[in-house]
Amino acid sequence: xxxxxxxxxxxxxxxxxxxxxxxxxxxxxxxxxxxxxxxxxxxxxxxxxxxxxxxxxxxxxxxxxxxxxxxxxxxxxxxxxxxxxxxxxxxxxxxxxxxxxxxxxxxxxxxxxxxxxxxxxxxxxxxxxxxxxxxxxxxxxxxxxxxxxxxxxxxxxxxxxxxxxxxxxxxxxxxxxxxxxxxxxxxxxxxxxxxxxxxxxxxxxxxxxxxxxxxxxxxxxxxxxxxxxxxxxxxxxxxxxxxxxxxxxxxxxxxxxxxxxxxxxxxxxxxxxxxxxxxxxxxxxxxxxxxxxxxxxxxxxxxxxxxxxxxxxxxxxxxxxxxxxxxxxxxxxxxxxxxxxxxxxxxxxxxxxxxxxxxxxxxxxxxxxxxxxxxxxxxxxxxxxxxxxxxxxxxxxxxxxxxxxxxxxxxxxxxxxxxxxxxxxxxxxxxxxxxxxxxxx
Numbered sequence: 001x002x003x004x005x006x007x008x009x010x011x012x013x014x015x016x017x018x019x020x021x022x023x024x025x026x027x028x029x030x031x032x033x034x035x036x037x038x039x040x041x042x043x044x045x046x047x048x049x050x051x052x053x054x055x056x057x058x059x060x061x062x063x064x065x066x067x068x069x070x071x072x073x074x075x076x077x078x079x080x081x082x083x084x085x086x087x088x089x090x091x092x093x094x095x096x097x098x099x100x101x102x103x104x105x106x107x108x109x110x111x112x113x114x115x116x117x118x119x120x121x122x123x124x125x126x127x128x129x130x131x132x133x134x135x136x137x138x139x140x141x142x143x144x145x146x147x148x149x150x151x152x153x154x155x156x157x158x159x160x161x162x163x164x165x166x167x168x169x170x171x172x173x174x175x176x177x178x179x180x181x182x183x184x185x186x187x188x189x190x191x192x193x194x195x196x197x198x199x200x201x202x203x204x205x206x207x208x209x210x211x212x213x214x215x216x217x218x219x220x221x222x223x224x225x226x227x228x229x230x231x232x233x234x235x236x237x238x239x240x241x242x243x244x245x246x247x248x249x250x251x252x253x254x255x256x257x258x259x260x261x262x263x264x265x266x267x268x269x270x271x272x273x274x275x276x277x278x279x280x281x282x283x284x285x286x287x288x289x290x291x292x293x294x295x296x297x298x299x300x301x302x303x304x305x306x307x308x309x310x311x312x313x314x315x316x317x318x319x320x321x322x323x324x325x326x327x328x329x330x331x332x333x334x335x336x337x338x339x340x341x342x343x344x345x346x347x348x349x350x351x352x353x354x355x356x357x358x359x360x361x362x363x364x365x366x367x368x369x370x371x372x373x374x375x376x377x378x379x380x381x382x383x384x385x386x387x388x389x390x391x392x393x394x395x396x397x398x399x400x401x402x403x404x405x406x407x408x409x410x411x412x413x414x415x416x417x418x419x420x421x422x423x424x425x426x427x428x429x430x431x432x433x434x435x436x437x438x439x440x441x
Contacts, residue, residue, distance in 0.1 A: 004064055023035075057247075066304035067245075068438050072438075082109075104165050105166070107162075111161060112159060118155060153258060163194075205249065213297070215293060216230060216231045217292065218288070218292060230298065240301030242267055243307065245263045245301065247299040248260055248262055250294055264327075265330050267337070303437055304437070305327055305437045316406065318411075319391060320346065322350055322351075343371040346374050346375065348374075349416065362374050393427055408433060
Protein backbone atom coordinates (compact mmCIF):
# COMPACT_ATOMS: atom_id res chain seq x y z
CA UNK A 1 0.00 0.00 0.00
CA UNK A 2 1.51 3.34 -1.05
CA UNK A 3 1.78 6.40 1.21
CA UNK A 4 -1.28 8.15 -0.23
CA UNK A 5 -3.48 5.12 0.48
CA UNK A 6 -2.13 4.86 4.01
CA UNK A 7 -2.86 8.55 4.63
CA UNK A 8 -6.41 8.13 3.32
CA UNK A 9 -7.00 5.15 5.64
CA UNK A 10 -5.64 7.10 8.62
CA UNK A 11 -7.80 10.11 7.75
CA UNK A 12 -10.93 7.96 7.47
CA UNK A 13 -10.26 6.22 10.80
CA UNK A 14 -9.61 9.52 12.57
CA UNK A 15 -12.77 11.06 11.11
CA UNK A 16 -14.81 8.05 12.26
CA UNK A 17 -13.40 8.07 15.78
CA UNK A 18 -13.40 11.86 16.31
CA UNK A 19 -17.03 12.15 17.62
CA UNK A 20 -16.51 9.16 19.92
CA UNK A 21 -13.38 10.77 21.36
CA UNK A 22 -15.40 13.93 22.11
CA UNK A 23 -18.10 11.80 23.73
CA UNK A 24 -15.73 9.74 25.85
CA UNK A 25 -13.71 12.75 27.03
CA UNK A 26 -16.93 14.45 28.17
CA UNK A 27 -17.94 11.44 30.31
CA UNK A 28 -14.71 10.67 32.14
CA UNK A 29 -15.73 9.27 35.51
CA UNK A 30 -18.82 7.48 34.19
CA UNK A 31 -18.97 3.70 34.17
CA UNK A 32 -17.04 1.88 31.44
CA UNK A 33 -20.17 0.18 30.10
CA UNK A 34 -21.95 3.55 29.81
CA UNK A 35 -19.04 5.08 27.86
CA UNK A 36 -18.43 2.09 25.61
CA UNK A 37 -22.12 1.84 24.76
CA UNK A 38 -22.14 5.47 23.66
CA UNK A 39 -18.94 5.00 21.69
CA UNK A 40 -20.44 1.98 19.90
CA UNK A 41 -23.63 3.88 19.06
CA UNK A 42 -21.91 7.05 17.82
CA UNK A 43 -19.35 5.10 15.78
CA UNK A 44 -22.14 3.08 14.16
CA UNK A 45 -23.94 6.32 13.25
CA UNK A 46 -20.77 7.79 11.70
CA UNK A 47 -20.12 4.62 9.69
CA UNK A 48 -23.66 4.68 8.31
CA UNK A 49 -23.42 8.42 7.52
CA UNK A 50 -20.12 7.97 5.71
CA UNK A 51 -21.74 5.28 3.55
CA UNK A 52 -23.50 8.11 1.68
CA UNK A 53 -20.15 9.79 1.18
CA UNK A 54 -18.79 6.61 -0.44
CA UNK A 55 -21.99 6.17 -2.46
CA UNK A 56 -21.46 9.61 -4.02
CA UNK A 57 -18.47 8.05 -5.83
CA UNK A 58 -15.77 10.66 -5.02
CA UNK A 59 -13.19 10.36 -7.79
CA UNK A 60 -10.37 11.48 -5.52
CA UNK A 61 -10.84 8.23 -3.55
CA UNK A 62 -11.50 6.11 -6.65
CA UNK A 63 -8.14 7.16 -8.09
CA UNK A 64 -6.39 5.69 -5.07
CA UNK A 65 -8.38 2.51 -4.40
CA UNK A 66 -10.64 1.77 -7.38
CA UNK A 67 -14.43 1.69 -7.27
CA UNK A 68 -14.60 -2.09 -6.87
CA UNK A 69 -12.63 -1.90 -3.61
CA UNK A 70 -14.80 1.00 -2.47
CA UNK A 71 -17.91 -1.13 -3.09
CA UNK A 72 -16.46 -3.98 -1.04
CA UNK A 73 -15.49 -1.59 1.74
CA UNK A 74 -19.02 -0.15 1.57
CA UNK A 75 -20.44 -3.62 2.24
CA UNK A 76 -18.06 -4.49 5.06
CA UNK A 77 -18.66 -1.15 6.78
CA UNK A 78 -22.42 -1.79 6.70
CA UNK A 79 -21.83 -5.07 8.56
CA UNK A 80 -19.52 -3.32 11.06
CA UNK A 81 -22.15 -0.63 11.67
CA UNK A 82 -24.83 -3.24 12.32
CA UNK A 83 -22.62 -5.10 14.81
CA UNK A 84 -21.81 -1.89 16.71
CA UNK A 85 -25.49 -0.88 16.69
CA UNK A 86 -26.47 -4.25 18.14
CA UNK A 87 -23.82 -4.03 20.88
CA UNK A 88 -24.91 -0.48 21.70
CA UNK A 89 -28.52 -1.61 21.97
CA UNK A 90 -27.71 -4.55 24.26
CA UNK A 91 -25.56 -2.49 26.66
CA UNK A 92 -27.89 0.55 26.74
CA UNK A 93 -30.80 -1.59 27.89
CA UNK A 94 -29.03 -1.71 31.26
CA UNK A 95 -29.32 2.08 31.60
CA UNK A 96 -32.58 3.12 29.90
CA UNK A 97 -36.12 1.82 29.94
CA UNK A 98 -38.09 1.57 26.72
CA UNK A 99 -39.20 4.99 25.44
CA UNK A 100 -39.83 6.88 22.23
CA UNK A 101 -36.11 7.55 21.98
CA UNK A 102 -35.18 3.87 22.26
CA UNK A 103 -37.97 2.94 19.83
CA UNK A 104 -36.41 5.25 17.22
CA UNK A 105 -33.09 3.52 17.70
CA UNK A 106 -34.67 0.09 17.28
CA UNK A 107 -36.49 1.27 14.16
CA UNK A 108 -33.29 2.57 12.56
CA UNK A 109 -31.46 -0.66 13.42
CA UNK A 110 -34.22 -2.83 11.91
CA UNK A 111 -34.29 -0.80 8.69
CA UNK A 112 -30.52 -1.01 8.30
CA UNK A 113 -30.57 -4.74 9.07
CA UNK A 114 -33.42 -5.53 6.68
CA UNK A 115 -31.95 -3.58 3.76
CA UNK A 116 -28.47 -5.00 4.37
CA UNK A 117 -29.78 -8.59 4.30
CA UNK A 118 -31.80 -7.92 1.13
CA UNK A 119 -28.76 -6.32 -0.51
CA UNK A 120 -26.52 -9.27 0.31
CA UNK A 121 -29.09 -11.76 -0.97
CA UNK A 122 -30.24 -9.93 -4.11
CA UNK A 123 -27.61 -7.39 -5.19
CA UNK A 124 -24.18 -8.48 -3.98
CA UNK A 125 -21.90 -10.19 -6.48
CA UNK A 126 -20.63 -13.69 -5.62
CA UNK A 127 -17.09 -12.37 -5.46
CA UNK A 128 -18.06 -10.22 -2.48
CA UNK A 129 -19.97 -12.67 -0.33
CA UNK A 130 -19.21 -16.28 -1.19
CA UNK A 131 -21.07 -19.04 0.64
CA UNK A 132 -23.12 -21.86 -0.83
CA UNK A 133 -26.02 -20.89 1.42
CA UNK A 134 -26.18 -17.26 0.26
CA UNK A 135 -25.54 -18.28 -3.36
CA UNK A 136 -28.51 -20.67 -3.34
CA UNK A 137 -30.83 -18.13 -1.68
CA UNK A 138 -29.64 -15.39 -4.05
CA UNK A 139 -30.35 -17.57 -7.08
CA UNK A 140 -33.77 -18.63 -5.77
CA UNK A 141 -34.89 -15.08 -4.97
CA UNK A 142 -33.71 -13.61 -8.26
CA UNK A 143 -35.36 -16.37 -10.31
CA UNK A 144 -38.58 -16.38 -8.28
CA UNK A 145 -39.17 -12.69 -7.61
CA UNK A 146 -37.46 -11.32 -10.73
CA UNK A 147 -37.30 -7.85 -9.19
CA UNK A 148 -35.95 -5.35 -11.70
CA UNK A 149 -32.64 -3.71 -10.89
CA UNK A 150 -34.05 -0.19 -10.50
CA UNK A 151 -36.43 -1.38 -7.76
CA UNK A 152 -33.59 -3.13 -5.91
CA UNK A 153 -31.65 0.14 -5.96
CA UNK A 154 -34.72 2.05 -4.75
CA UNK A 155 -35.07 -0.28 -1.76
CA UNK A 156 -31.33 -0.05 -1.08
CA UNK A 157 -31.51 3.76 -1.04
CA UNK A 158 -34.19 3.61 1.66
CA UNK A 159 -31.33 3.47 4.18
CA UNK A 160 -31.50 7.27 4.01
CA UNK A 161 -34.70 7.03 6.07
CA UNK A 162 -32.90 4.94 8.66
CA UNK A 163 -30.06 7.47 8.88
CA UNK A 164 -32.53 10.32 9.50
CA UNK A 165 -34.24 8.31 12.23
CA UNK A 166 -30.86 7.43 13.74
CA UNK A 167 -29.80 11.10 13.83
CA UNK A 168 -32.97 12.07 15.72
CA UNK A 169 -32.43 9.15 18.11
CA UNK A 170 -28.87 10.29 18.91
CA UNK A 171 -29.70 13.99 19.23
CA UNK A 172 -32.45 13.15 21.73
CA UNK A 173 -29.93 11.46 24.04
CA UNK A 174 -29.10 13.66 27.05
CA UNK A 175 -25.43 12.67 26.85
CA UNK A 176 -25.32 14.26 23.39
CA UNK A 177 -27.67 17.22 23.94
CA UNK A 178 -25.48 18.39 26.78
CA UNK A 179 -22.43 18.64 24.47
CA UNK A 180 -22.77 21.36 21.83
CA UNK A 181 -19.50 20.44 20.09
CA UNK A 182 -20.51 16.79 19.74
CA UNK A 183 -24.00 17.73 18.60
CA UNK A 184 -22.57 20.07 15.93
CA UNK A 185 -20.10 17.46 14.65
CA UNK A 186 -22.83 14.82 14.35
CA UNK A 187 -25.07 17.19 12.38
CA UNK A 188 -22.18 18.11 10.07
CA UNK A 189 -21.41 14.41 9.59
CA UNK A 190 -25.02 14.00 8.47
CA UNK A 191 -25.28 17.11 6.28
CA UNK A 192 -22.05 16.85 4.25
CA UNK A 193 -22.45 13.21 3.08
CA UNK A 194 -26.14 13.83 2.40
CA UNK A 195 -25.36 16.90 0.30
CA UNK A 196 -22.75 15.02 -1.72
CA UNK A 197 -25.07 12.04 -2.19
CA UNK A 198 -28.03 14.16 -3.35
CA UNK A 199 -25.78 16.16 -5.67
CA UNK A 200 -24.54 12.93 -7.19
CA UNK A 201 -28.00 11.38 -7.53
CA UNK A 202 -30.06 14.41 -8.58
CA UNK A 203 -27.89 17.18 -10.02
CA UNK A 204 -25.27 15.01 -11.69
CA UNK A 205 -27.85 12.44 -12.75
CA UNK A 206 -30.33 14.79 -14.38
CA UNK A 207 -29.06 18.35 -14.78
CA UNK A 208 -25.27 18.41 -15.07
CA UNK A 209 -24.58 19.43 -18.69
CA UNK A 210 -21.01 18.16 -18.52
CA UNK A 211 -22.43 14.63 -18.32
CA UNK A 212 -24.82 14.90 -21.28
CA UNK A 213 -23.97 12.90 -24.38
CA UNK A 214 -25.73 11.97 -27.61
CA UNK A 215 -25.87 8.48 -29.09
CA UNK A 216 -23.91 8.76 -32.34
CA UNK A 217 -24.00 5.15 -33.54
CA UNK A 218 -25.57 1.79 -32.65
CA UNK A 219 -23.74 -1.32 -33.87
CA UNK A 220 -25.15 -4.83 -33.49
CA UNK A 221 -21.95 -6.84 -33.15
CA UNK A 222 -23.90 -10.12 -32.95
CA UNK A 223 -27.36 -11.41 -32.00
CA UNK A 224 -26.78 -10.57 -28.34
CA UNK A 225 -23.98 -7.98 -28.28
CA UNK A 226 -24.34 -4.29 -29.10
CA UNK A 227 -21.89 -1.39 -29.24
CA UNK A 228 -23.03 2.17 -28.52
CA UNK A 229 -20.96 5.16 -29.53
CA UNK A 230 -21.46 8.54 -27.83
CA UNK A 231 -20.39 12.09 -28.47
CA UNK A 232 -20.45 14.82 -25.85
CA UNK A 233 -23.08 17.47 -26.52
CA UNK A 234 -20.55 20.25 -25.98
CA UNK A 235 -17.77 18.37 -27.78
CA UNK A 236 -15.49 17.57 -24.82
CA UNK A 237 -15.33 14.03 -23.41
CA UNK A 238 -13.90 13.42 -19.94
CA UNK A 239 -10.33 12.13 -19.64
CA UNK A 240 -9.89 8.41 -19.09
CA UNK A 241 -7.39 5.58 -19.29
CA UNK A 242 -7.94 2.56 -21.55
CA UNK A 243 -9.69 -0.13 -19.49
CA UNK A 244 -11.60 2.18 -17.14
CA UNK A 245 -15.39 2.18 -16.87
CA UNK A 246 -18.32 4.57 -16.76
CA UNK A 247 -21.88 4.75 -15.47
CA UNK A 248 -24.56 5.10 -18.13
CA UNK A 249 -28.16 6.31 -18.07
CA UNK A 250 -30.11 6.60 -21.35
CA UNK A 251 -33.13 8.80 -21.96
CA UNK A 252 -35.38 6.49 -23.94
CA UNK A 253 -38.97 5.50 -23.10
CA UNK A 254 -38.24 1.83 -23.87
CA UNK A 255 -35.26 1.59 -21.50
CA UNK A 256 -35.29 1.70 -17.67
CA UNK A 257 -34.17 5.09 -16.37
CA UNK A 258 -31.46 3.88 -14.04
CA UNK A 259 -27.69 3.90 -14.35
CA UNK A 260 -25.43 0.91 -14.93
CA UNK A 261 -21.65 0.47 -15.07
CA UNK A 262 -20.01 -0.43 -18.40
CA UNK A 263 -16.38 -0.79 -19.40
CA UNK A 264 -15.25 1.79 -21.94
CA UNK A 265 -14.35 -0.14 -25.10
CA UNK A 266 -12.99 2.87 -26.99
CA UNK A 267 -9.51 4.33 -26.69
CA UNK A 268 -8.88 7.82 -25.23
CA UNK A 269 -7.29 8.63 -28.59
CA UNK A 270 -10.57 8.12 -30.46
CA UNK A 271 -13.02 10.97 -31.04
CA UNK A 272 -15.98 9.13 -29.54
CA UNK A 273 -16.79 7.23 -26.36
CA UNK A 274 -18.09 3.66 -26.70
CA UNK A 275 -19.35 0.72 -24.67
CA UNK A 276 -19.87 -2.84 -25.83
CA UNK A 277 -22.46 -4.85 -23.89
CA UNK A 278 -24.02 -8.29 -23.91
CA UNK A 279 -27.74 -8.79 -23.37
CA UNK A 280 -27.79 -10.25 -19.87
CA UNK A 281 -30.41 -8.34 -17.87
CA UNK A 282 -33.37 -5.95 -17.84
CA UNK A 283 -31.26 -3.01 -18.98
CA UNK A 284 -28.87 -4.64 -21.46
CA UNK A 285 -31.68 -6.67 -23.05
CA UNK A 286 -33.10 -3.40 -24.38
CA UNK A 287 -29.94 -1.67 -25.55
CA UNK A 288 -30.71 -2.56 -29.17
CA UNK A 289 -33.74 -0.24 -28.84
CA UNK A 290 -31.45 2.75 -28.36
CA UNK A 291 -31.75 5.20 -31.23
CA UNK A 292 -29.21 7.53 -32.77
CA UNK A 293 -29.83 10.95 -31.25
CA UNK A 294 -30.96 9.65 -27.84
CA UNK A 295 -29.60 11.61 -24.89
CA UNK A 296 -27.37 9.78 -22.43
CA UNK A 297 -25.99 10.82 -19.05
CA UNK A 298 -22.51 9.43 -18.55
CA UNK A 299 -20.43 9.62 -15.39
CA UNK A 300 -16.79 8.62 -15.63
CA UNK A 301 -14.15 7.58 -15.63
CA UNK A 302 -13.71 5.11 -12.78
CA UNK A 303 -11.52 2.19 -11.85
CA UNK A 304 -7.84 1.29 -11.82
CA UNK A 305 -8.00 -1.54 -14.38
CA UNK A 306 -5.58 -0.19 -16.96
CA UNK A 307 -2.14 -1.29 -18.05
CA UNK A 308 -1.08 2.36 -17.82
CA UNK A 309 -1.70 2.28 -14.05
CA UNK A 310 0.95 -0.32 -13.31
CA UNK A 311 4.64 -1.09 -13.81
CA UNK A 312 6.19 -0.05 -17.08
CA UNK A 313 8.45 -2.25 -19.21
CA UNK A 314 6.73 -5.48 -18.16
CA UNK A 315 5.15 -7.99 -20.52
CA UNK A 316 1.37 -8.19 -20.38
CA UNK A 317 -1.08 -11.08 -20.49
CA UNK A 318 -4.79 -10.36 -20.93
CA UNK A 319 -7.25 -13.08 -19.84
CA UNK A 320 -10.76 -12.37 -21.13
CA UNK A 321 -13.94 -14.36 -20.64
CA UNK A 322 -16.85 -13.61 -22.98
CA UNK A 323 -17.87 -9.96 -22.93
CA UNK A 324 -14.91 -9.39 -20.57
CA UNK A 325 -13.01 -8.58 -23.76
CA UNK A 326 -14.23 -4.95 -23.62
CA UNK A 327 -11.49 -3.37 -21.45
CA UNK A 328 -8.87 -5.15 -23.55
CA UNK A 329 -10.38 -3.74 -26.74
CA UNK A 330 -9.82 -0.27 -25.30
CA UNK A 331 -6.27 -1.14 -24.25
CA UNK A 332 -5.35 -2.71 -27.61
CA UNK A 333 -6.83 0.23 -29.51
CA UNK A 334 -4.66 2.51 -27.41
CA UNK A 335 -1.53 0.36 -27.75
CA UNK A 336 -1.86 0.15 -31.54
CA UNK A 337 -1.39 3.92 -31.70
CA UNK A 338 0.74 4.76 -28.68
CA UNK A 339 2.69 1.67 -27.66
CA UNK A 340 3.15 -0.61 -30.66
CA UNK A 341 6.22 -2.36 -29.23
CA UNK A 342 4.43 -3.56 -26.09
CA UNK A 343 4.84 -7.32 -25.53
CA UNK A 344 1.28 -8.56 -24.95
CA UNK A 345 -0.67 -11.80 -25.34
CA UNK A 346 -4.47 -12.04 -25.26
CA UNK A 347 -6.30 -15.22 -24.25
CA UNK A 348 -10.01 -14.96 -24.98
CA UNK A 349 -12.38 -17.67 -23.77
CA UNK A 350 -15.75 -17.84 -25.56
CA UNK A 351 -18.27 -20.52 -26.47
CA UNK A 352 -18.01 -20.39 -30.26
CA UNK A 353 -16.64 -18.31 -33.13
CA UNK A 354 -19.83 -16.24 -33.32
CA UNK A 355 -18.98 -14.78 -29.90
CA UNK A 356 -15.60 -13.47 -31.05
CA UNK A 357 -16.77 -9.98 -31.88
CA UNK A 358 -14.16 -7.67 -33.41
CA UNK A 359 -12.16 -10.78 -34.31
CA UNK A 360 -10.84 -9.27 -37.55
CA UNK A 361 -9.83 -6.09 -35.73
CA UNK A 362 -7.93 -8.06 -33.06
CA UNK A 363 -6.17 -10.20 -35.65
CA UNK A 364 -5.16 -7.04 -37.48
CA UNK A 365 -3.29 -5.90 -34.36
CA UNK A 366 -0.95 -8.85 -34.92
CA UNK A 367 0.13 -7.11 -38.13
CA UNK A 368 0.37 -3.67 -36.52
CA UNK A 369 2.10 -4.79 -33.29
CA UNK A 370 5.06 -7.13 -33.72
CA UNK A 371 4.93 -8.38 -30.11
CA UNK A 372 1.19 -9.05 -29.92
CA UNK A 373 -0.22 -12.59 -29.83
CA UNK A 374 -3.88 -13.58 -29.89
CA UNK A 375 -5.15 -16.93 -28.58
CA UNK A 376 -8.91 -17.56 -28.76
CA UNK A 377 -10.05 -20.52 -26.63
CA UNK A 378 -13.45 -21.93 -27.70
CA UNK A 379 -15.45 -24.23 -25.45
CA UNK A 380 -18.27 -25.29 -27.77
CA UNK A 381 -17.26 -25.14 -31.44
CA UNK A 382 -16.50 -28.46 -33.15
CA UNK A 383 -15.30 -26.76 -36.35
CA UNK A 384 -12.65 -24.67 -34.62
CA UNK A 385 -9.08 -25.96 -35.02
CA UNK A 386 -7.40 -23.81 -32.35
CA UNK A 387 -7.33 -24.08 -28.55
CA UNK A 388 -10.49 -25.71 -27.18
CA UNK A 389 -12.10 -25.97 -23.77
CA UNK A 390 -11.43 -23.31 -21.14
CA UNK A 391 -8.42 -21.17 -20.37
CA UNK A 392 -6.35 -23.13 -17.88
CA UNK A 393 -2.84 -23.28 -16.47
CA UNK A 394 -1.66 -25.68 -19.19
CA UNK A 395 -2.77 -23.39 -22.00
CA UNK A 396 -1.17 -20.38 -20.32
CA UNK A 397 2.13 -22.27 -19.87
CA UNK A 398 2.04 -23.39 -23.48
CA UNK A 399 2.29 -19.81 -24.73
CA UNK A 400 4.24 -18.13 -21.92
CA UNK A 401 7.75 -19.29 -21.02
CA UNK A 402 8.98 -16.72 -18.50
CA UNK A 403 5.76 -16.30 -16.54
CA UNK A 404 7.34 -14.08 -13.87
CA UNK A 405 8.06 -11.43 -16.50
CA UNK A 406 4.35 -10.79 -17.01
CA UNK A 407 1.59 -8.78 -15.41
CA UNK A 408 -1.79 -10.50 -15.77
CA UNK A 409 -5.11 -8.73 -16.31
CA UNK A 410 -8.36 -10.69 -15.88
CA UNK A 411 -11.87 -9.67 -16.90
CA UNK A 412 -14.93 -11.89 -17.19
CA UNK A 413 -17.73 -13.51 -15.16
CA UNK A 414 -17.08 -14.03 -11.42
CA UNK A 415 -16.46 -17.78 -11.78
CA UNK A 416 -13.96 -17.16 -14.57
CA UNK A 417 -12.08 -14.55 -12.51
CA UNK A 418 -11.81 -16.91 -9.55
CA UNK A 419 -10.58 -19.80 -11.71
CA UNK A 420 -7.96 -17.67 -13.45
CA UNK A 421 -6.64 -16.32 -10.16
CA UNK A 422 -6.27 -19.93 -8.99
CA UNK A 423 -4.55 -20.89 -12.27
CA UNK A 424 -2.06 -18.04 -12.01
CA UNK A 425 -1.30 -18.65 -8.35
CA UNK A 426 -0.64 -22.33 -9.15
CA UNK A 427 1.90 -21.16 -11.74
CA UNK A 428 3.71 -19.07 -9.14
CA UNK A 429 2.45 -15.63 -10.19
CA UNK A 430 2.69 -13.09 -7.36
CA UNK A 431 -0.54 -11.44 -6.17
CA UNK A 432 0.84 -8.00 -7.03
CA UNK A 433 1.11 -9.09 -10.69
CA UNK A 434 -2.53 -10.16 -10.96
CA UNK A 435 -4.99 -7.36 -11.74
CA UNK A 436 -8.79 -7.49 -11.88
CA UNK A 437 -11.86 -5.56 -10.82
CA UNK A 438 -15.10 -6.93 -9.44
CA UNK A 439 -18.44 -5.26 -8.91
CA UNK A 440 -21.47 -5.72 -6.68
CA UNK A 441 -23.96 -3.16 -7.95
